[in-house]
Amino acid sequence: MPKKLMAANWKMFKTWEEARQTARELVVAVRNDLPDDREVLLCPPFTALRGVSEMLMQQEGFYLGGQDFYPAEQGAFTGEINPDQLLDAGCSYALVGHSERRHVLGEKDDFLASKVAFGLQKGLKVILCIGETLQERKHGQVQEVLHAQLEHGLKHISTGISAEHLAVAYEPVWAIGTGETAGPPEIQEAHDLVREKLKGILKQGEAIRILYGGSVKPENTASIISLDNVEGVLVGGASLNADKFSQIVLA
Numbered sequence: 001m002p003k004k005l006m007a008a009n010w011k012m013f014k015t016w017e018e019a020r021q022t023a024r025e026l027v028v029a030v031r032n033d034l035p036d037d038r039e040v041l042l043c044p045p046f047t048a049l050r051g052v053s054e055m056l057m058q059q060e061g062f063y064l065g066g067q068d069f070y071p072a073e074q075g076a077f078t079g080e081i082n083p084d085q086l087l088d089a090g091c092s093y094a095l096v097g098h099s100e101r102r103h104v105l106g107e108k109d110d111f112l113a114s115k116v117a118f119g120l121q122k123g124l125k126v127i128l129c130i131g132e133t134l135q136e137r138k139h140g141q142v143q144e145v146l147h148a149q150l151e152h153g154l155k156h157i158s159t160g161i162s163a164e165h166l167a168v169a170y171e172p173v174w175a176i177g178t179g180e181t182a183g184p185p186e187i188q189e190a191h192d193l194v195r196e197k198l199k200g201i202l203k204q205g206e207a208i209r210i211l212y213g214g215s216v217k218p219e220n221t222a223s224i225i226s227l228d229n230v231e232g233v234l235v236g237g238a239s240l241n242a243d244k245f246s247q248i249v250l251a
C-alpha cells in the first residue's frame with residue numbers, strides 16, 4: 001500500500017519567516033505521531049523554499065515541493081523557475097496544472113504535458129492536478145473532462161513509469177477555496193473514474209496515488225481519506241495554519 005500523501009499548497013501566502021514558523025510548528029505538532037503510512041508535503045512559495053527546507057531537514061516523512069516550474073533547462077524565461085532550481089532548494093515534488101495555473105494563468109494541456117514529462121525527466125515527483133468546473137459538472141461532463149486532462153497531461157511520459165514518481169490530484173474547481181466540499185459520493189465517483197483511466201494509460205496505474213483537493217478541513221479529512229482510491233489530500237486554505245493542518249495530517 002502506498003503511503004497517504006498529506007500535501008499543503010501555500011499558494012501566494014507567507015513571507016520567508018512566516019513559512020518557516022508554520023513549518024516549525026507543524027513539525028513539532030506532528031513528528032511524534034505521524035503514522036508510518038502517511039507522508040507530509042509542504043509546497044510554500046518559491047521565496048520560502050530554502051527556509052522551509054531547513055525546517056524539514058532530517059525530519060522523517062516530511063517533503064518539500066514546488067508549486068510549479070517551467071519546462072526548460074535554463075534560459076531567458078523571466079519570472080520562471082526550473083526543475084533543477086527546485087531540486088537545488090530541497091524539493092522532491094512539484095505540482096503541475098493546478099486549477100489556478102489553468103484558469104487564472106491560462107495554461108493549456110499541451111504545455112502541462114511538457115511540464116509533466118520534463119519534471120519527471122529531471123527527477124522531480126510530479127503531482128498532476130485535474131478537475132472539472134461547475135459548469136462542466138452541470139453539463140454532465142465530469143468523466144469527459146477528467147479523462148481528457150489525464151490523456152493530455154500524461155501523453156509524453158513512458159507507460160512504464162514507476163508509481164512513486166507520479167501522483168494525480170483531483171480538485172473540482174468549484175470546491176477550491178469556496179468552502180464547498182465535494183461530498184464522499186462525488187469524490188468516490190471521480191476518483192474511480194481517474195483510477196480506471198490511469199489503469200488504461202499506465203502499467204502501474206493501479207498504484208499511482210490519487211489525492212483529493214478542495215476545501216479539505218480537519219472536520220472532513222477522515223471521511224475523505226478513508227474512501228477507496230483516495231491516497232492523500234491537497235490542502236490550500238486550511239494548510240496555512242499549523243494547528244489545522246496538523247489535525248488534517250493526523251486525522
Ligand SMILES: O=C[C@H](O)COP(=O)(O)O
Nearest residue numbers: 009176177214215236237
Ligand atoms: O491546492 C489546493 C487546492 O487548491 C485546494 O484549496 P482549498 O483547500 O483552499 O480549497
